[in-house]
Structures are given as structure tokens and as C-alpha cells.
Amino acid sequence: RAAARAGGDDVALLASVDELGARAAASPDWVGTVEPIWRAALGTVLLEHGQPARAAAVFRELVAAHPDRINARALLGVALCENGDREQGVAVLEAVAKACDDRPGERDARWATYHFHRREFDLAIDRGKESLRRYPADPARWHAFGEAWAEKAMTATKHSLRATALEEARKAFVREIELVKRPEPSTLLALLRTLAFLRMTYEFRSGVADPDAVRVADERRELEREHEALRTSHAAGVERIDAEIVAYRQAQQRFLDERKKSGGK
Secondary structure (H helix, E strand, O other), X not given: OHHHHXXXXXXXXXXXXXXXXXXXXXXXXXXXXXXXXXXXXXXXXXHHOOOHHHHHHHHHXXXXXXXXXXXXXXXXXXXXXXXXXXXXXXXXXHHHHHHOXXXXXHHHHHHHHHHHHOOOHHHHXXXXXXXXXXXXXXXXXXXXXXXXXXHHHHHOOOHHHHHHHHHHHHHHHHXXXXXXXXXXXXXXXXXXXXXXXXXXXXXXXXXXXXXXXXXXXXXXXXXXXXXXXXXXXXHHHHHHHHHHHHHHHHHHHHHHHHHHHOOOO
């Protein structure tokens, strides 16, 4: 995965995954040992690279062959949700969460995922906090926590509430990056998107931009299109993030200066 990503080509990455799969299938330990690990890895790569339908198909096969694997069932639920089959995906995630109620180490993270895909972001955040209290050095939990805050921000009706939620998302994604050192493209994209929305929110609040001029949904679609290219280049992602941090900080300082001039209102 790392070699293909360094080559700057998602197609190359997936081709290398297929090649490795063919080699793995020749292993004498394929049945019962290598095969489920391989399928989980393949589905995860497909999910990370915007192919939820293929990922769901892989996870279905894995769950059918190994119904006792909780992680596979959870990944299937996420893939279904991301592929647009939210009702079925949420049902799978609920079953997974209930199955983990007697597992303190997993329970909160599973319920957080369930609430997130039901768009119950406050509940997802509460569960995420409990999950991180148990495992504060788990980057995956920090990523999920950041995503919950980021989505909550998009539902905020006031710019002040949106800024607060986005700041929490930013801190979570930064913590994830600190823990993994070389983050996945999905993490870079999440942080970059959060910084961009923070910048725009502070610009709205300081009067630099008209909050009624651009709809949040349109902003989001534009950002997703612009940042898609960063999936294949870690260096480009870091460079863009550095530039966005500067712009966000400038917008934040401008807002604070304007608020100070107006007597803190």
C-alpha cells in the first residue's frame, strides 16, 4: 500500500493489492488463517479509496465465511452506509454494538460508530469520549471522534457553535496524526477539510464573507472535489495543510481583533 501510494496512483495501489492477493492465495495457510486477514485488508483499502460497493461485497463474503468476526461485521455496516444503504448498514452496526455490550474495551467505540451513522452526533461524541478515556493512544478512535465533531459542526445553526465543533475536530485529527506519524490520506483530507471550514467560519463571523452568499453544502462539495487529488500525495497534502493552517489562523485572529474592537460582542 505504501509503495503504491508513493507512486501517486490509486489504480497502482489497487493493482498491487490484487497482486498480493494472488500471492497470498498460494500460501499453504490461506484457508482459515491468511484468507480472512487478506479479505479484511482488501475491503478496508477499497473503503478508504472510495469504492464502498466493492468493499461491501468483500466484507459480505468475509462475514458469510466467518460470522463470528465482529470487526468484519462492523466494517460491512460502515461500507453499506457509505454505499447509500444506510438502513441496512445501521442495522448491522446496531447488532455489532449489542454484541459488544459485555466487552468494555469495545463497547463505547461500537456504539459511537452506530450513533455516528444514525447522525446522532452528540451521542457519538459522548461514546467517543468514553472510548478515548480507556484507550487515549488509539489513533482510529481519535479519527472517529474528529469525524463526529466535524459532522456535528455541519448541523450547527450558529457560526459560533460551528466554530467550537470544528475546533474540537481539528484537535482530534491533529492528535491522530501525532500518534501515527505518517497518516493515511483520509486523515489528511479530514484535517484539511476541517481547517478550510474553520477559516470560512471565522471569515463569516468577522464579516469578511457573507454567510448567506455560499451554502455549506456547496462549500463542502467544492472542497471534496479540490482535495481528491491529495489522496495520492502525502507531501502535497502536508503542504496544503500548512497553507490552510496559516489562512485559518489569520481568519481567526481577524475575528478576534474585530470582536475586541466591538467590546467583546
